[in-house]
Amino acid sequence: MCFDEGLAERLREILQSDRNISEKKMFGGLAFMSRGYMFMGILGETLMARVGPTNYELALSLPHVREMDFTGKPTKGYVFIDPPGFEEDSDLSHWVNQCHLFVQSLPPKKPK
Secondary structure, X not given: OOEOHHHHHHHHHHHOOOOOEEEEEEOOEEEEEEOOEEEEEEEXXXXXXXXXXXXXXXXXXXXXXXXXXXXXXXXXXXXXXXXHHHOOHHHHHHHHHHHHHHHHOOXXXXXX
């Protein structure tokens, strides 16, 4: 697994008050889950953010944000953010809060 452990620690600090957050190693990186949904992830030094379809175009218009093309095709509702886009703790907190709010709006996942 290759992901920025320092970034993982920053995310853990932001999310520490929510006991319903879990971590899962996947896609060669680390994913943060809420209610069974992935909402943040780290691949190398890049942040993966699930912004949802409504906020997708706005997110792409921001500096250091690009389409998430993990499979070679863009995944609508998800973006990659390069390190300058979350250098400041306030910027990282903004992304975490936006993505966490989005997955809170989704219907409960059915148990497998």
